[in-house]
Amino acid sequence: RELLCIFGTGDLGRSLGQRLLQTGYRVVYGSRRPHSCDPLPQGAQVMSHTEAAQLATVVIACVHREHYDFLEAAAPQLKGKVLVDVSNNSEKGLYPESNAEYLQSLLPEASVVKAFNTISAWSLQNGSSDAHRQVYLCGDSAEAKQAVRELATSLGLSVLDRGCLSAAREVEDFPLQLFPQWRLPLCLATGLTAFFFFYLLTRDVIYAYVEKDKDISFRIMVSLANKVFPIVSLIMLSLCYLPGVLAAFIQLYRGTKYRRFPDWLDRWMLCRKQLGLLALGLAFLHVLYTLLIPIRYYVRYKIAENVVSVIRENRTTVFDTTIAWRSDSYLSMGILGFALFVLLGITSLPSISNALSWREFSFVQSKLGHLTLFFCTLHTYLYGWDRFLRPSTYKWWTPPGYMLCLVVPSVVLVLKLLILLPCMDRSLGRIRQGWE
Amino acid sequence: RELLCIFGTGDLGRSLGQRLLQTGYRVVYGSRRPHSCDPLPQGAQVMSHTEAAQLATVVIACVHREHYDFLEAAAPQLKGKVLVDVSNNSEKGLYPESNAEYLQSLLPEASVVKAFNTISAWSLQNGSSDAHRQVYLCGDSAEAKQAVRELATSLGLSVLDRGCLSAAREVEDFPLQLFPQWRLPLCLATGLTAFFFFYLLTRDVIYAYVEKDKDISFRIMVSLANKVFPIVSLIMLSLCYLPGVLAAFIQLYRGTKYRRFPDWLDRWMLCRKQLGLLALGLAFLHVLYTLLIPIRYYVRYKIAENVVSVIRENRTTVFDTTIAWRSDSYLSMGILGFALFVLLGITSLPSISNALSWREFSFVQSKLGHLTLFFCTLHTYLYGWDRFLRPSTYKWWTPPGYMLCLVVPSVVLVLKLLILLPCMDRSLGRIRQGWE
Amino acid sequence: RELLCIFGTGDLGRSLGQRLLQTGYRVVYGSRRPHSCDPLPQGAQVMSHTEAAQLATVVIACVHREHYDFLEAAAPQLKGKVLVDVSNNSEKGLYPESNAEYLQSLLPEASVVKAFNTISAWSLQNGSSDAHRQVYLCGDSAEAKQAVRELATSLGLSVLDRGCLSAAREVEDFPLQLFPQWRLPLCLATGLTAFFFFYLLTRDVIYAYVEKDKDISFRIMVSLANKVFPIVSLIMLSLCYLPGVLAAFIQLYRGTKYRRFPDWLDRWMLCRKQLGLLALGLAFLHVLYTLLIPIRYYVRYKIAENVVSVIRENRTTVFDTTIAWRSDSYLSMGILGFALFVLLGITSLPSISNALSWREFSFVQSKLGHLTLFFCTLHTYLYGWDRFLRPSTYKWWTPPGYMLCLVVPSVVLVLKLLILLPCMDRSLGRIRQGWE
């Protein structure tokens, strides 16, 4: 069985060594203090760096970049060997060149391969399959990469080749990134939430305080939240489907699919998934808030008060079938919309979307997605009902939130309908032919 | 580094080229118009088809089948080369033979390999890991397939060998399929839903209209939906577990596990997953509809009306502990059933079922599955309670929906209990030994 | 194309053969009764064991261990061949040595490789991708393992090398295990649930019966369940985050990260995921139980009764803004806590955690996890509100359940706050440097 050398008996060195030993490799450690190491994985040997390097053809340097200088001493032993760089930095852009390139420049006669830096010592050691099973590989020597690829594969990790060593910078940035694709959608969601929060705070709470001298500030916690969240959710949902429609119009106008979209549109299209998932999260909150309405003290008080007043004032109440229809309809639309929404969420789980063919995926995401948007929009229109026409709705001459939030979805749906007209559909089909 | 040739500078050609360049390959395009192409990926060269083909040993034809005839001109250059066919058709059965076989017949001296047709240009280009990471491979030459396999692996795609070139037809059908396994369960669900909808519409709405002259059509939106969905869900859930029981009885009767089941049973057993997931979807809708009952205008009106009438008629209401027990019990059973239902759904997510051993998977799906069925059935029995015996329940001499829907689950549970009897269990165990 | 030999025409033999034929291999079966077999996969040949073995270099023994003795007769033909052992036992520890080692001892001149034992015949045959796609491999000959690895890879299975043949015992235990990592958390959950159930039963139902002579036993089904579940959930959630804090203090005390944690702490840290998911399941039940409170007969009766008594006694009710604030706040905290809880659950789906970088994963699990704990704890404190100070709360001198359950979370949050103090944070950072 093959012998591998690991430099450094730290966390990663030990975990990697242990897993390699399990898989049947022989492992020898190179350490500064070969005789005073903490207990190492059973079956591994420890010696000085130079001795260890001599024995193996593949050397894994599990040492921080800051200490790479000691490797120069072992240069003769490392000549022609495969040297694996696993290091990460604590932040981006700390050094002018990537760690791997720096290592290569220190040891020009070794074949440096960047690998394993996205794997965590903790999960290696515990055999847990959580996160980070993907190993990104890069290096200038094809044989060296092949050797490392085999090593990683036999550890049960999946390998993705990123090309030559100059890609190391990118690979080193992976473990440092924190949801880069979610940034824009998150900012948008925060901005919209803040805007609508203050807008509705003014219209509801402050208006009541100023005009009616009533303190209804307690409504912030639930009633206001339950307006802001669905409103932002609906807007973000429609922003998912707007770029697709815009793209179609641009293509129709240009008559070809081969010219790139403007940059902003491209970026927008790439963050639709995140927009959609955030919208789902907000819709989820809306549903939870809605479902516990009847538990609230305020609501219970109101209902009881109502019954009491009916009796005390000896009023009679009449059952209004129209209101019943309307109330049941908007709730039904909401439920159907939400169920489809969850379905969209489920199909965007990586393990499910991987199991779907492209046609299936776009059937769900595009066709059912527009249906979701339609249901949610209808839900809101039905909720508004005849209040659109009542002047009392427009406190301080401002429209209520749900009217504002209906603008974008309505536009998207109308534009989409236009595209579905036979004449438009046909020309678009011709342009996109072969696009799938 | 290896040089690859791509014919066609369209969507797929460009995306594939870009990814291959990233991975460290060199790429040369063959095009009809080598000098007037839109901007191609950086680092790629463009030339005529014949020139490009001469340089590489692997040629990827990113061209529609309709244009394959031009390849005959390049036949001499393609002799002995690996020619990758990526094409899809716009519908099934458009041509008598598969595209790959057609290509092979045009160029009998090239080794045609079908691959990449399930990958989408869009996701290749955007490095998104959505959907379609699986490459299906087929071809008659083992070496050619090996070359393509390496290429695909280095792109980070997972490869599945489907055998020789005659499997190409099947491979070409993959991207065209639209949930083939869901068709039967979906039809069943639609059929049952339609049946119960009209059945309950008659019993509830039309009956009230005809016999009592009351218009309660508004109930369609929520009350009726909230009967139809759980009823269909329960039936479909029990249909998941019926074939397993039938299979057991057939095996017991035959005394061997080695004879194939009748065809209908086989097909039924293969769509149990889809049946179950649809049942989960419908149960989810039932739960949502149920939870918002107290928000409905109609319900609020009814409750208020009730209180008002108690006071106006000066009635006293008595708290009935039995009703309290029954109401709380059926709700509790429903909740437990639903929670287990969701658990079944979660374990059928591909990424989770992959992490489970066969014994674990069948413990959840089979043992907990039957428990789910039991809870849901009990929920419905407790909901019915003493109404089974009241004549007023049987309007127009028809039983209510929940009684109808209890038939299949009850049968399944009884049969399952029979199988669990020690004597039956032992003989079944002996027959299935080694089946796992 | 390569020829493979399969011994045994049982379930696994047939399914494996069928899939191998699909992939382009040629298959020959070795059977006791070559002429009276049930229909085998199309294209396969059947002959006697010795004849079949002679033709191929790889032989897969799809036979139970109990029948391995017949193989000795074919020893000459199997000499130098790769012999794949796929067998499982019906329970752990049935035999002194593993099946593969036993087979190797029977046929010392063959290269035995253990493989495929975690794959199910049923799923192989139906091409379903459910469960068990992972093949564990072990064996003493590197070439033999390589041959089997290629075979498995071409079937589209993923392969994990577990080292030499002595690992076979471990590999054979995989299909027999039943959620080993869930055992401890499940026991804990059951124990806590039982304790709190009896505690609250005594305090609520028995107390009412003894002191007030009221039978409120019907409350067990919902009210009691809806206390026990959230209480246990909150405790288990906090137990997820306690070991991390303890670990930090131990490391601070020791001044190094290189000494192993005590064993109990290690084991505890490895089952945090399961603890957390169980807590999520219980919280899910709590939410369902809570949301259907207004549907319960008891609750409806109470509310109606209340309104009736207000009128009959001609009381006036006053709206208390403080109560409204408190009620809305604790519900809001609960919802936010639950939403984050679900988010934690979603990110621990294998397919999602695989897509996250380590930093992202620990941002969600650690940062947002503590936030979740904070929200849930606040929810419970706000729910308790001023009852902490009311003597009537302490029936029979025992505190109510929600007070008991606040102890651990409060401790965890306070300790975590301590660690976040700049001085502590800095020294911890220095100790853990490079840990990632």
Ligand SMILES: Cc1cc2nc3c(=O)[nH]c(=O)nc-3n(C[C@H](O)[C@H](O)[C@H](O)COP(=O)(O)OP(=O)(O)OC[C@H]3O[C@@H](n4cnc5c(N)ncnc54)[C@H](O)[C@@H]3O)c2cc1C
């Ligand atoms: C809960 C939820 C989850 C979501 N999850 C995802 C997800 O996982 N992944 C995801 O992508 N989206 C996701 N979305 C966003 C959205 O559903 C999809 O992007 C959806 O496919 C958009 O449909 P469409 O019809 O507008 O766009 P598409 O059908 O994709 O068309 C978009 C436009 O882009 C252009 N276009 C696309 N590809 C090409 C190409 N190769 N060449 C030229 N033009 C092209 C076309 O001109 C087309 O008009 C999610 C949304 C929600 C609400």
Ligand SMILES: Cc1cc2nc3c(=O)[nH]c(=O)nc-3n(C[C@H](O)[C@H](O)[C@H](O)COP(=O)(O)OP(=O)(O)OC[C@H]3O[C@@H](n4cnc5c(N)ncnc54)[C@H](O)[C@@H]3O)c2cc1C
């Ligand atoms: C929400 C939900 C999700 C579900 N997801 C899934 C899913 O992901 N995958 C899935 O398969 N099902 C799924 N189901 C359906 C169902 O739960 C399972 O199929 C379940 O295993 C059936 O249990 P059983 O005991 O009836 O059948 P099993 O234990 O599978 O037994 C079925 C019968 O088939 C026969 N049989 C099976 N295999 C063999 C064999 N190799 N040789 C001879 N006989 C054999 C046996 O005779 C046995 O009687 C789901 C159901 C629900 C409600």
Ligand SMILES: Cc1cc2nc3c(=O)[nH]c(=O)nc-3n(C[C@H](O)[C@H](O)[C@H](O)COP(=O)(O)OP(=O)(O)OC[C@H]3O[C@@H](n4cnc5c(N)ncnc54)[C@H](O)[C@@H]3O)c2cc1C
């Ligand atoms: C719904 C839900 C789902 C969950 N899913 C998961 C899951 O999928 N996976 C999971 O792991 N947890 C899961 N958890 C549990 C929990 O969220 C995480 O374990 C979380 O990371 C703990 O955070 P922490 O800050 O306490 O611990 P961490 O940030 O992990 O730190 C724990 C302590 O361990 C020590 N430590 C960890 N690794 C090392 C190392 N390599 N060397 C030395 N010391 C080390 C550190 O000293 C640290 O103090 C889940 C919890 C919930 C509620």
Ligand SMILES: NC(=O)c1ccc[n+]([C@@H]2O[C@H](COP(=O)([O-])OP(=O)(O)OC[C@H]3O[C@@H](n4cnc5c(N)ncnc54)[C@H](OP(=O)(O)O)[C@@H]3O)[C@@H](O)[C@H]2O)c1
């Ligand atoms: N831990 C992870 O989860 C993880 C994940 C991916 C990548 N990485 C990368 O792996 C590398 C090692 O990480 P680690 O967590 O193992 O770090 P570590 O625990 O701090 O270990 C570093 C090791 O380097 C050696 N070393 C320290 N100072 C040295 C010096 N001056 N000269 C020579 N050798 C020295 C020491 O080994 P000896 O005492 O034996 O000489 C020490 O054990 C880092 O580059 C890190 O970015 C780590």
Ligand SMILES: NC(=O)c1ccc[n+]([C@@H]2O[C@H](COP(=O)([O-])OP(=O)(O)OC[C@H]3O[C@@H](n4cnc5c(N)ncnc54)[C@H](OP(=O)(O)O)[C@@H]3O)[C@@H](O)[C@H]2O)c1
């Ligand atoms: N796009 C996808 O997502 C996708 C996915 C899987 C499979 N496929 C398959 O890949 C193939 C190409 O798809 P595509 O989307 O790239 O199509 P495309 O964008 O329409 O490009 C086709 C290319 O073929 C060349 N071509 C066109 N007419 C030709 C002719 N008469 N003679 C020779 N060459 C001609 C052109 O390249 P030059 O101008 O350079 O000659 C053109 O760019 C199709 O078979 C398709 O089924 C596509």
Ligand SMILES: NC(=O)c1ccc[n+]([C@@H]2O[C@H](COP(=O)([O-])OP(=O)(O)OC[C@H]3O[C@@H](n4cnc5c(N)ncnc54)[C@H](OP(=O)(O)O)[C@@H]3O)[C@@H](O)[C@H]2O)c1
């Ligand atoms: N089924 C699964 O899902 C699965 C999964 C993983 C591992 N396995 C393992 O695969 C092996 C076979 O399982 P299976 O399900 O295929 O079992 P099976 O259906 O019972 O088939 C066993 C086969 O072994 C042969 N055989 C029986 N008695 C024999 C004897 N005395 N001497 C020689 N050959 C004899 C028979 O083939 P002939 O009549 O042709 O001789 C028979 O078809 C077992 O070790 C099992 O643990 C099975």
Ligand SMILES: CCCCCCCCCCCCCCCC(=O)OC[C@H](COP(=O)(O)O)OC(=O)CCCCCCCCCCCCCCC
């Ligand atoms: C704020 C609170 C929210 C609560 C809940 C709702 C869910 C939606 C929010 C999704 C957040 C996902 C974070 C993923 C992190 C990430 O970057 O994940 C990264 C991955 C990988 O992305 P790439 O493959 O594009 O690189 O992204 C995902 O695929 C995320 C998939 C999310 C799936 C959502 C599934 C919802 C299913 C069930 C819904 C439950 C609702 C219940 C109904 C009553």
Ligand SMILES: CCCCCCCCCCCCCCCC(=O)OC[C@H](COP(=O)(O)O)OC(=O)CCCCCCCCCCCCCCC
């Ligand atoms: C109608 C509306 C429904 C809403 C919601 C509920 C969910 C269930 C419906 C499942 C639909 C799955 C479509 C998959 C597409 C497909 O073909 O997917 C194909 C895949 C791959 O199948 P194969 O591996 O068999 O090829 O199938 C699946 O594995 C589907 C798994 C579905 C998992 C459901 C998980 C539910 C988890 C959480 C539930 C949330 C409920 C919330 C509680 C309050």
Ligand SMILES: CCCCCCCCCCCCCCCC(=O)OC[C@H](COP(=O)(O)O)OC(=O)CCCCCCCCCCCCCCC
């Ligand atoms: C009791 C009832 C519960 C109901 C529902 C809630 C969910 C949580 C319980 C999780 C149980 C998971 C069992 C997995 C089996 C296993 O061992 O699975 C094994 C896998 C693999 O583990 P390893 O990778 O560590 O080996 O473990 C998992 O990864 C489990 C992930 C669970 C994900 C939960 C996702 C929740 C998402 C949606 C929530 C829906 C809530 C709806 C809101 C309204």
Ligand code: HEM
């Ligand atoms: C289970 C599903 C749903 C139910 C039961 C439901 C119910 C409700 C209710 C009762 C209201 C009125 C709230 C109030 O009186 O303050 C409401 C408002 C609203 N809903 Fe939904 N809804 C659901 C799903 C959705 C979805 C998926 C969306 C889309 C994102 C949505 C968007 C809205 C909007 C925009 C409003 C108006 C908010 C306002 O300004 O008051 N709803 N919904």
Ligand code: HEM
């Ligand atoms: C959270 C879980 C659940 C709750 C709270 C719940 C609650 C209810 C309620 C309140 C009713 C009466 C509805 C009415 O008055 O019209 C009902 C009926 C019913 N439920 Fe459930 N349920 C749950 C889960 C389930 C599940 C998982 C199933 C199984 C599929 C199911 C099947 C049924 C059936 C068949 C009926 C009878 C429908 C009818 O004809 O009225 N329930 N449920």
Ligand code: HEM
């Ligand atoms: C949608 C989210 C939630 C809502 C609407 C909610 C609502 C409630 C309500 C109404 C109660 C009072 C129950 C009663 O009167 O018996 C309660 C109690 C409680 N909740 Fe939540 N909750 C939520 C989430 C959570 C979560 C995630 C936890 C943490 C695990 C939690 C922990 C508790 C605890 C410990 C109690 C006290 C139980 C008792 O002894 O009565 N809740 N919650």
